[in-house]
Amino acid sequence: MTRKYHLAFPAAFFAALFGLSACRPPAPPPEQPGSQVYIQTDPAGAAINFDGIDIGISPTTLPSVRTGEHLITARKQGYFEARKTLSIAAEGRIVEEIKLAPIQGLLIVHSVPAGAEVQIDGANRGRTPVLVRDILTGKHRITVSLPGFVPQVRDIDVAGRVPQKVEVKLTSSMGQISVASTPAGALVTLDGTPSGATPCEIPSVAPGKHVIEIALQGHASARTEVDVQAGQKRAVKITLAPLPATVLVNSIPGKARIYVKDAFRGESPLNLVLPAGAYTFRAELNGFEAATKTNTLAAGETNTVELRLTKNTGAIILVTEPADVSVFIDGREYGRTKALQGDVASQELKIDNLPQGQALLHLTRPGFFDLKKNIDISANKTIILNEKLVARPVPFIPNVIVRTGPAPEQTAKGVLKERYANGDTEVEVAPGIFKTFKAGEAVITPIPPEPEN
Template identity: 30%
Template sequence: MALSGSGSAHQMIGGESGYYQIASDPSGATVTFDGEQKGVTPVTVQVSSTGTPGHTLLITRQGYEPYEQSIPGNPQAGQTIPIFAELSPVITISPTPIGGDEGYFHIDSVPRGADVTFDGKHVGETPVTVPVYVTGSPSHTISVYLPGYQSWSRTYNENPGAGQTINVQANLVPTQQTGSIYVTSQPSGAKATLDGTDSYSTPCSFPVVPAGSHSLTIYLSGYQPYYASPQVTANRETTINAVLAPVSTTGNLQVSSSPSGAAVYVDGNYFGHTPTTVGNLAPGSHTVSLRLSGYQEWAGTVTIYSGQTTSISPVLTTAPSTGSISVSSTPSGAAIYLDGTYQGKTLSANPFYIISVQPGSHNLELSLLGYQDYKTTVSVAAGQTTQVSASLNPNPQPPSTGTITISSSPTGAEVYLDNVFQGYSPQTIHNVAPGSHVLLMKLGGYEDWQSTVQVSGGQDTPVSAIFSPVPTTAPTEAGTIPVMALVAIGAAALLLWRKAL
C-alpha cells in the first residue's frame, strides 16, 4: 500500500478553511477523518487552517487491508492538499483439505475493483485468488464485471498443478455513454460544427454524442463566430442557444509560453501550438487554456480589442505527481477515449496531450469513421509521458470521399471550399468528393490565400497556408507639390504683368 501527498494543487476560495482531497485505488473506500466518517473516496474534507494541527486518517474497504496515517499540520487558507491511498487486497489462501491437493487462479483486471464470479459463485473483487482442487473438474468459467465497462467472461479447460497459480487478467473495455446536443441560433440558418467534424444547419440536433466536454462552433455569414464548450451527460440533452453578433472589426491574440510547444485552446477550440497568433477574434473577453505534456494546464481570460493584437506569455508549472499521454494517429481526426471518457480528437501536425493523468493502467480507444477502432492499455507513471502512435486500419469497404486538413500561420483564417464557408483554421473538412477543389482563405490585415487541391477517396490532403501581410504604402508629403505649383504659377503671372507694363 502507498500514500502520496503533495503541496497545493490549486487555490480555492474558502476564507480560513483548507481542504484535503482524498482518493484511493480502488475507489469507494470509507474515509474516517479524526474519528469521524466523511464519506467514501473520492471525498474532500474541510478543516480550519487555524485549528489544532495534526490529523488521523483511516481508509477501509471490504476485501482490502485498512490504511492508517497521521497527517501533520494543516493546509493553508484556501489550499487543497491531495491524498492518494493505494489499498492492498487481503489474500486468503485456504489450507489444503485432506484428501486432495490445491492450485490457484489469481484473477486481476484493468481497472481493478471489478466483481468476480467463478463457476457461478461470487468470490470477491479484483485482484482475488481462488483455490481449486487439482483433481476436480478441469472446466471453469470466470466472469468479471465493473459498472461502466463491458462484461468479461472466459472458460478455462484446465486445472493448476498442486501449489501452482494460473494468472488471469481481464482488460475491461469501457462502455461508451452518450447524450445529445440541441443547438439553436438567433438568427437561424447558421452552420453548427461539433468537434470539427459533424455540421448541421440551426436549429439542429446532434443525437449520439459521447459523454464529456466538446467544442462547438457556429458560423453565419455577416456575423461573428460563436464558440462553446458544451458538457454532455449520459442519457441527457444539452441545449445551446447562440445569439450571434453582427461582424465588427476583430482583433488578434499572440500566444507564447515557457516552455513552448503547448496546445492553444481559445473558448474551447484548438488553434495550434505556441508560439502562434490567433486572428479573427471578436472584441471582448475570451477564455484561453494551454496544455503541454508534463505540465499543469494553464487557464486564463484575455480581453481582445478591435483592430489590436493582445499578447500573453504564461510560464507553465510542472506536474510531478501525475503523468501525461501523447496521442497521435494516422489518419488524424480520430476521437480519443480514456477509460471511456471522451478527450478530444487527434491532430494533424502535433500530438494530442492528455495531461494530469493518475499513475497506473488506463484503457485508451481511438475511433474514426471508415476505420476500425483502435484499443490499447497504457501504463502512466508520475512525471512522465506515455506516447501512443496508432495506425488505423480502414474498414473492408473503402471510403468514397476524402478529407482536407488545413493549417495556417497565423491561425483563425476564414476557410472557403468551392466558395462555401467552412469555418476557421486550423480546420479539417470531411466527406469531400474526389477531384479538384478551390480553397480560399481570408484573414484581416493579410492578403488572401488561394490554391487548387486534389482530393482522393479514403485519403487526407494536408494544406498549409502562410499569409503575407498587406503591404503598407509610405505616406506622401501632402501639399508639397501643389504649393510649388502655385509658386511657379504666381511667378509666371508676375513676369507677364511686368512685360505688359
C-alpha cells in the first residue's frame, strides 16, 4: 500500500505563495527561500523520514527546506534505526549522509562429531562448537565440514539478537563393514589386506566395491563382493563349508576287513575320505581278535589309523606215517599229508588259525585204521604232532612180479598199490611194507591168473 505524505506549512504561506484571493485571479507566487537537501545512507535503500514525514527511499532529495533544525530518521531492515538532526542556517545545497549500524545476531553452531569447520556464506568462522557474535540479520548459508564426513549445508534466517542454535550431525563419507562367520575365528582380508578375525568390524572403508575373503583352517575359503555406500554399514555373514578329512587305515597283520561305523569299507591298507567328525574303526581277520579304535577326524587334515590285531588261534604241525593221510579237525578237512622222498613219514603239514580250545583230530587213509584224538589249541601257540596210523590186516596176495635186474635175487613178487602219472609205481613188497619204484627202475608185470580146473 502506497502512502502519500505532505509537508505541513502555514496557511499564510500558501496564500502568499499562490496569491490566493477570493476577489481576484491568482498572481505568480514569489520565490520561497530554502535549501536543497540531498540525503544518502550507507547502505542505501533506507526509508527516510523528515520531520515526521516519510519522504522516500535513500538516496533522495528535498528541493527546498527552510532554515532551522530538522530531524531525519533512517530505517532499514537488519540495521538499527538512525536519527540525525540537520541544522540549516543559510540557503544552499546540503548533502547529508547517514551511516546505518547493522543489527548483528548471535549464532551457535554444534556438530557431532565436534571439530568441524564452519563457513558462513563462504567465510571461515571457526570449528565447532563455535559462537558467532557478529552475524548480520537475514538469510545465510552455513556449511559444516570435517575430513572423512559428508559436508552438511544449512540455510538459516537470523532475525535479531536472540541466540540461534544450529546442530549438525555429520555423516561419515566412509562406510563400514561388519564380518561374521560360522564357525567364528576365520581370518578376514579386505581387498587383500588382513583385517582381523571374525567377528570383526572394518571401519573407514572407502565407498565403492570391495572384495572380502574369509579363510579358516579345515574349511573351504569364501569370497564375496561388497558395495559400500558413504555413511552406511554393510553386514557380511558367511557359513564356511568344512573340508573332508582323509584317513589311511592300516592293520597288523594286513588284509584285515575294515569296518567304519559298522559299515564294511574294504581290506587294509585302506584310504578313505570322510567328513570331519568322530568315527569308530574296526578290523577283523580270521584267527585274530577284532581290533577297534575311535578317532576324531579334523576337517581338512590327513590322519592315520593303525589297528593291531591279537591272535586268538593256534596252529599244529602234523607229520604222519604213512603219508597221504587225510586230515580232519572238528569235521573240517584240511588236506592230506605229502610223502617225503626216501622216508615212510610225511612232510610237515601246518594248519593255522585254529580256534583256541579242545578240538578233535581225525586222520584217515584207506588200508589203515582211522586215528582220532583230542588236542588242546592255545592262542598264539603251535603244537607239533607225529602220528602213526596202523595198517588194517589184509591177505598178502601178490599180483605183480617186480624185476630190478637179471639175478634171481633181483626178482620179487608184490601187490600193486598205485601207478603215478610221473611213471612211479607203489608196490607192497611184503605184508605191510610199501616201496615206490621210480620210472625205469623196475620192470613190473602182472602175474597171470592160474587156470581153472
